[in-house]
Amino acid sequence: MKRSAALLEILMILAIIGQSSWAALPGSYCKEMGSSTYRPHSVSVTEFGAVGDGITLNTKAFQNAIFYLHSFADKGGAQLFVPAGKWLTGSFSLISHLTLSLDKDAVIIGSMDSSDWPVIDPLPSYGRGRELPGGRHQSLIHGSNLTDVIITGGNGTIDGQGCVWWDWFNNHTLNYTRPHLIELMYSKGVVITNLTFINSPFWAIHPVYCSQVLVQNVTILAPPDSPNTDGIDPDSSDNLRLVLLSFLIIISCKEHEVFLSRDHAALASILAIEF
Ligand SMILES: *[C@@H]1O[C@H](CO)[C@@H](O)[C@H](O)[C@H]1NC(C)=O
Ligand SMILES: *[C@@H]1O[C@H](CO)[C@@H](O)[C@H](O)[C@H]1NC(C)=O
Ligand SMILES: *[C@@H]1O[C@H](CO)[C@@H](O)[C@H](O)[C@H]1NC(C)=O
Numbered sequence: 155m156k157r158s159a160a161l162l163e164i165l166m167i168l169a170i171i172g173q174s175s176w177a178a179l180p181g182s183y184c185k186e187m188g189s190s191t192y193r194p195h196s197v198s199v200t201e202f203g204a205v206g207d208g209i210t211l212n213t214k215a216f217q218n219a220i221f222y223l224h225s226f227a228d229k230g231g232a233q234l235f236v237p238a239g240k241w242l243t244g245s246f247s248l249i250s251h252l253t254l255s256l257d258k259d260a261v262i263i264g265s266m267d268s269s270d271w272p273v274i275d276p277l278p279s280y281g282r283g284r285e286l287p288g289g290r291h292q293s294l295i296h297g298s299n300l301t302d303v304i305i306t307g308g309n310g311t312i313d314g315q316g317c318v319w320w321d322w323f324n325n326h327t328l329n330y331t332r333p334h335l336i337e338l339m340y341s342k343g344v345v346i347t348n349l350t351f352i353n354s355p356f357w358a359i360h361p362v363y364c365s366q367v368l369v370q371n372v373t374i375l376a377p378p379d380s381p382n383t384d385g386i387d388p389d390s391s392d393n394l395r396l397v398l399l400s401f402l403i404i405i406s407c408k409e410h411e412v413f414l415s416r417d418h419a420a421l422a423s424i425l426a427i428e429f
């Protein structure tokens with residue numbers, strides 16, 4: 155736990171990842187996404203029994219709320235609001251036409267029990283887990299085959315409590331590849347914005363086989379000695395491209411571990427500041 159106290163790596167990124175055809179016109183894409191942000195229906199995770207005390211496990215509450223919101227998908231979609239508090243949870247999955255919105259003082263906290271992160275199939279293009287043979291732990295917030303999803307907050311926090319995963323990695327007691335904070339597979343039209351991500355077990359944000367993913371105004375933090383805590387790793391698609399819109403600051407870090415996968419790092423211009 156002591157290592158999590160020293161949050162020395164800071165990554166602030168305003169970026170667009172997506173197909174080159176619309177990446178050339180980020181303004182129009184943003185406007186298009188912006189106009190679709192209104193959801194006619196909204197519920198709070200507390201309506202499904204969640205308790206924001208940092209102790210109660212809320213996986214079922216998140217799953218039940220999202221299951222309930224299925225019925226609004228063809229009615230303009232819905233918002234799941236996470237109010238101020240500390241919301242401990244295992245992995246849960248999103249649906250299409252959903253906004254997951256965190257209050258500025260909301261912290262979604264990943265469980266430190268690996269069994270709360272189910273093991274899923276390896277990615278087809280990897281054929282095995284990235285670190286170990288076989289499956290891999292599902293990300294804290296997972297999405298597959300989705301469209302029109304927004305994950306946002308007034309700089310609310312998603313905390314993976316990764317230190318326990320880094321220990322398992324370092325002492326070779328992992329059974330499966332470590333999970334991400336957010337992984338989206340086969341998805342299109344995703345916005346991740348106005349959030350802080352801390353202490354991911356592994357890479358923080360992993361869009362794979364996706365298109366039209368916008369990651370904007372997020373802060374990603376992890377200690378410098380944490381293994382493979384990359385910020386954003388766009389992956390496995392010929393159609394994905396990263397365009398750095400504004401700025402990126404890395405403070406006192408091992409660049410290859412906080413930033414992008416090696417392939418994509420070359421596309422960005424990096425401003426590195428050490429203190
Ligand atoms: C998701 O999309 C992929 C690729 O198109 C497809 O192979 C897979 O069967 C889909 N999964 C579901 C659950 O629809
Ligand atoms: C980024 O997020 C902060 C905190 O929520 C907010 O004050 C700021 O306006 C946002 N900037 C953009 C470009 O969205
Ligand atoms: C969001 O919160 C993080 C962590 O407290 C902070 O480092 C960052 O500057 C904040 N971002 C914005 C845009 O306010």
Ligand SMILES: *[C@@H]1O[C@H](CO)[C@@H](O)[C@H](O)[C@H]1NC(C)=O
Nearest residue numbers: 317318319321322325326327
């Ligand atoms: C490995 O790390 C975990 C998590 O901190 C700890 O519970 C476990 O005892 C460690 N195992 C060994 C063999 O060091």
Ligand SMILES: *[C@@H]1O[C@H](CO)[C@@H](O)[C@H](O)[C@H]1NC(C)=O
Nearest residue numbers: 267268269322327328329330
């Ligand atoms: C690995 O599997 C063993 C045996 O099932 C289990 O006791 C242990 O908790 C698992 N380790 C992790 C990190 O999940």
Ligand SMILES: *[C@@H]1O[C@H](CO)[C@@H](O)[C@H](O)[C@H]1NC(C)=O
Nearest residue numbers: 191304306307345347348371
């Ligand atoms: C992000 O925050 C900015 C500033 O508060 C706001 O204008 C924008 O609408 C927010 N984005 C989303 C998707 O809520």
